[in-house]
Amino acid sequence: MTISTASTNKSDFNLEELNQKYETAHPREILAWSAENVPTGLVQTSAFNVDDIVITDILYRELKQQTPVIFLDTLFHFPQTLELVEKVKQLYNVNLKVYKNEDVDSREAFTAKYGEALWDKDIAKFHDVTKIEPLQRGLDELDTVAWITGRRRDQAPTRANMPIFELDKKGRLKINPLATWTRKETWDFVGEHKVIYNPLHDQGYPSIGDEPITTKVGEGESERDGRWRGSGKTECGIHI
Numbered sequence: 001m002t003i004s005t006a007s008t009n010k011s012d013f014n015l016e017e018l019n020q021k022y023e024t025a026h027p028r029e030i031l032a033w034s035a036e037n038v039p040t041g042l043v044q045t046s047a048f049n050v051d052d053i054v055i056t057d058i059l060y061r062e063l064k065q066q067t068p069v070i071f072l073d074t075l076f077h078f079p080q081t082l083e084l085v086e087k088v089k090q091l092y093n094v095n096l097k098v099y100k101n102e103d104v105d106s107r108e109a110f111t112a113k114y115g116e117a118l119w120d121k122d123i124a125k126f127h128d129v130t131k132i133e134p135l136q137r138g139l140d141e142l143d144t145v146a147w148i149t150g151r152r153r154d155q156a157p158t159r160a161n162m163p164i165f166e167l168d169k170k171g172r173l174k175i176n177p178l179a180t181w182t183r184k185e186t187w188d189f190v191g192e193h194k195v196i197y198n199p200l201h202d203q204g205y206p207s208i209g210d211e212p213i214t215t216k217v218g219e220g221e222s223e224r225d226g227r228w229r230g231s232g233k234t235e236c237g238i239h240i
Contacts, residue, residue: 013165013173015163015165015166015167018164018165019163019164019165022164022165023164023180024180027054027055027058027177027178027181028058028062028063030164030175030177031055031058031059031063031065031148031175031177032063034146034148034175034177035059035063035065035067038145038146038173040143040145041142041143041144041145041146042067042068042144042145042146042147042148043067043068043069043070043097043138043139043142043144043146043147043148044056044059044067044068044069044070044147044148045069045070045072045135045147045148045149046069046070046071046150047071047072047081047150047208047209048071048081048084048085048088048198048208049150049198049201049207049208050186050187050190050195050197050198050201051150051151051152051178051186052150053084053088053195053196053197054150054178054186054189054190054195055148055150055177055178056069056088056092056094057092057193057195058177059148060092060093060094061092061193066095067095067148068095068096068097068142069094069095069096069097070097070098070099070135070138070139070142070147071085071096071097071098071099072098072099072100072130072131072134072135072138073098073099073100074100074130074131074210075100075101075104075105075106075107075110075130076107076110076130076210076211076212077210077211078198078200078208078211078214080198080199080200081198081200081208084196084197084198087196088196091196097138097142099134099135099137099138100130100134101129101130101133101134102134102137114126114129117212119210119212119213123213130210139170139172144172145172145173146172146173146174146175147168147172147173147174147175148175148176148177149174149175149176150178151176151178151179152176152178152179152180152181152182152183152186153179153180154181154182154183155183155207162176162179163176163179164176164177164179164180183206203216204216204217205217
């Protein structure tokens, strides 16, 4: 495989070869490859769940990168999440890029524009105006060539066959460095390197999203069963 270290064209990436080569690699190796082969236009998207912060830790502490980190401020995050965003920003001096709905800047303004509890009335529209559109705007504004996610295969059945390297709908490289890791491996890394994380993870929330539509997970449930409970959804839409 021949890939220029200044590669910015999707046609330069041999996905099949990359996935075969890095299937058993440590996320550090995958992120190192990403930083070397996408020197400009590499972005991390983060909801500041534990897997996302592990990636930031590797990028910033181990690899000494200043990769832009996109955070989607839906206006409905838990207070603990917003506090964590600031702590991570300060600890790592993160190049944080916050994107949100352009028309509103508070929960009250959101309700005035879209009505009470939009997530109950039209969950797809709620995700579109709080996540999907802001993310695409952010990726476009940052001239993104490749973006990094914190998804793992064992998080949900919909992710069981997820590759490490793939292309999104716009042809950008999408990198899932933790794809092959288990939840245990993530937490082992957290313990070994003393990575900070959302205290809600210790209170029955393995996956943390918006406060009104995130519930605790019971014994025997999968990691993401607390997201959009009762809606039949398994993904918010940014990874579909």
